[in-house]
Amino acid sequence: MTQNALFTSYTLGDITLANRIVMAPLTRNRAAKDCVPGPHAAEYYTQRASAGLLIAEATQISQQGQGYQDTPGIYSEAQIAGWRLVTDSVHAAGGKIILQIWHVGRVSHVDLQPGGLPPVAPSAIRAEAMVFVHNRFVPTSKPRALELAELPGIVSDFRKAAANAISAGFDGVEIHGANGYLLDQFVKDDANTRTDAYGGSIKNRARLMLEVAAAVADEIGAGRTGIRLSPVSPLNGTAASDPQAQFDYIVGELDKLGLAFIHVIEGSTAGPRDVTTFDYGALRQAFSNTYIANNGYDLKLATERVAADRADLFAFGRAFIANPDLVARLKSGAPLAEIDPETLYGGGAKGYTDYPTTA
Numbered sequence: 001m002t003q004n005a006l007f008t009s010y011t012l013g014d015i016t017l018a019n020r021i022v023m024a025p026l027t028r029n030r031a032a033k034d035c036v037p038g039p040h041a042a043e044y045y046t047q048r049a050s051a052g053l054l055i056a057e058a059t060q061i062s063q064q065g066q067g068y069q070d071t072p073g074i075y076s077e078a079q080i081a082g083w084r085l086v087t088d089s090v091h092a093a094g095g096k097i098i099l100q101i102w103h104v105g106r107v108s109h110v111d112l113q114p115g116g117l118p119p120v121a122p123s124a125i126r127a128e129a130m131v132f133v134h135n136r137f138v139p140t141s142k143p144r145a146l147e148l149a150e151l152p153g154i155v156s157d158f159r160k161a162a163a164n165a166i167s168a169g170f171d172g173v174e175i176h177g178a179n180g181y182l183l184d185q186f187v188k189d190d191a192n193t194r195t196d197a198y199g200g201s202i203k204n205r206a207r208l209m210l211e212v213a214a215a216v217a218d219e220i221g222a223g224r225t226g227i228r229l230s231p232v233s234p235l236n237g238t239a240a241s242d243p244q245a246q247f248d249y250i251v252g253e254l255d256k257l258g259l260a261f262i263h264v265i266e267g268s269t270a271g272p273r274d275v276t277t278f279d280y281g282a283l284r285q286a287f288s289n290t291y292i293a294n295n296g297y298d299l300k301l302a303t304e305r306v307a308a309d310r311a312d313l314f315a316f317g318r319a320f321i322a323n324p325d326l327v328a329r330l331k332s333g334a335p336l337a338e339i340d341p342e343t344l345y346g347g348g349a350k351g352y353t354d355y356p357t358t359a
Contacts, residue, residue: 005306006299007331010052010313012290013260014223015096015171017052017313020306021327022263022292024317025055025100025174025228027071029132029345030352035060035073036082042089043353047324049095052313055174055263056086058102061161064120065182066112067104067140068132070346074101074161080168087169098172099165100228101158101216105182106143106191107236109133119143120150122185122192122199128237129180132345148196151208154182159215162225172224172260175209175216179228179269180236183209187246188238202242206250210257217257226261226292227254231283232276233269243278251286261290263315269295270317284311299330325357334358 010017030038045054059074060066066073073079083099090097106121109131113119121127121143130137146154162173177183185191186208192199198207209227217225231240231247240246251262266280267273273296284291293302293311302314320326321344322337329336343351 004303004331006302006314007327012053012313013172013225014221015053015098015260017096018050018094019052019327020313021051021330022053022313022315023048023051023055023320023326024294024315025057025176026317026321027057027068027345028352029068029070030347031072031082032070032346034076034078035066035071036076036078037072037086038348040349040353041072041082042086045086045097046089046093046095047353048320048326049090049093049097050325050327051095051320052327054090054095054097055315056083056097056099056170058100058176059161061101061103061157063114065103065157067108067119067181069112069134074099074164074168075157080164083165083168083170091169096171098174098224098226099168099170100174100176101161101165102176103154103157103182105185107131107140107181108143109138110141120146121182122146122194125191125193127180127191129235135346145194148198151198154208155211155215158212159219162216162220166220166224172226173216173220174263175212175225175227177209177227178230178265179233180238183212184230184238187250188240190241191238202246202249205246206253209250210253213254213257213259217259222258223260225259226263226290227259228263228265230265230269232267232278233265233271234275235269243276244282248282248286251283255287255289259289261292261313262287263292263294266293266295281310322355324355325359329358332358
């Protein structure tokens with residue numbers, strides 16, 4: 001019998017993976033004290049270390065970059081130390097783990113911002129989105145537009161966060177350029193109405209994302225750097241009028257940087273894959289290195305796509321929450337457990353580290 005390629009080893013840039021199944025980054029809101037990874041985080045990730053690659057949850061590069069309560073950071077010594085407990089434990093279990101770093105931009109609330117100031121964005125346009133604050137979901141606050149002189153500081157914060165991630169023991173980083181957060185806001189022209197060098201044309205709107213990618217790759221090495229993209233997802237109220245042209249350009253430029261991977265959300269995040277027409281194959285062809293496919297994948301679809309060489313790695317999200325041994329279940333055909341939606345965000349061990357394995 002021919003072995004399913006999903007369960008074969010794979011070289012991702014400078015990282016060797018045991019299989020082609022990726023745990024997607026999943027926000028769990030359990031870093032309650034000073035945005036330091038919570039006491040159960042090491043156990044949570046270690047339970048799932050059989051994934052070829054763990055992408056740890058979105059982690060803010062600064063306090064300004066935070067958009068939801070109790071999400072972890074990677075800008076303080078305490079946060080670095082907290083993440084080191086996670087990476088040491090995952091590595092001891094034979095796993096590989098990278099950190100997704102983000103700045104949420106306008107998807108935030110004044111109560112999370114330094115000094116209670118407005119969130120920042122490419123333009124002063126409120127996001128049509130909800131954020132988790134004070135243990136409930138509330139509308140975002142109206143942002144202010146970033147000044148041109150502030151943008152090098154954003155790039156610097158991403159660079160420093162990447163360096164901190166390596167200091168914390170991560171095998172690499174994924175830049176969050178998707179889902180309507182800051183870098184995606186600059187890319188999408190409904191959120192970016194700037195008239196300077198960071199707005200208007202396809203090239204200008206991609207500028208900040210590409211500057212961040214170049215800075216991170218320069219800091220930690222392109223072989224340990226990837227980026228997440230969502231060309232057509234409407235999450236958090238963003239859309240591009242020209243997604244194919246915009247992302248064909250972006251991926252072509254990312255390819256010049258030699259990044260290890262692009263992680264592409266195909267369709268609407270956690271929603272339909274066919275939300276609009278888009279040629280993801282063009283992105284794969286334009287990028288020389290690894291293409292990670294995300295959104296709505298199950299064993300059947302991932303098996304079909306890897307056999308057809310449509311993608312290299314496949315990211316599974318919520319399935320990993322209730323199935324810490326997801327790789328073994330997929331390989332054996334065991335049924336998958338269902339998540340408890342009441343314990344997704346915030347709390348302690350319940351609904352976090354207490355999901356059983358099949359063994």
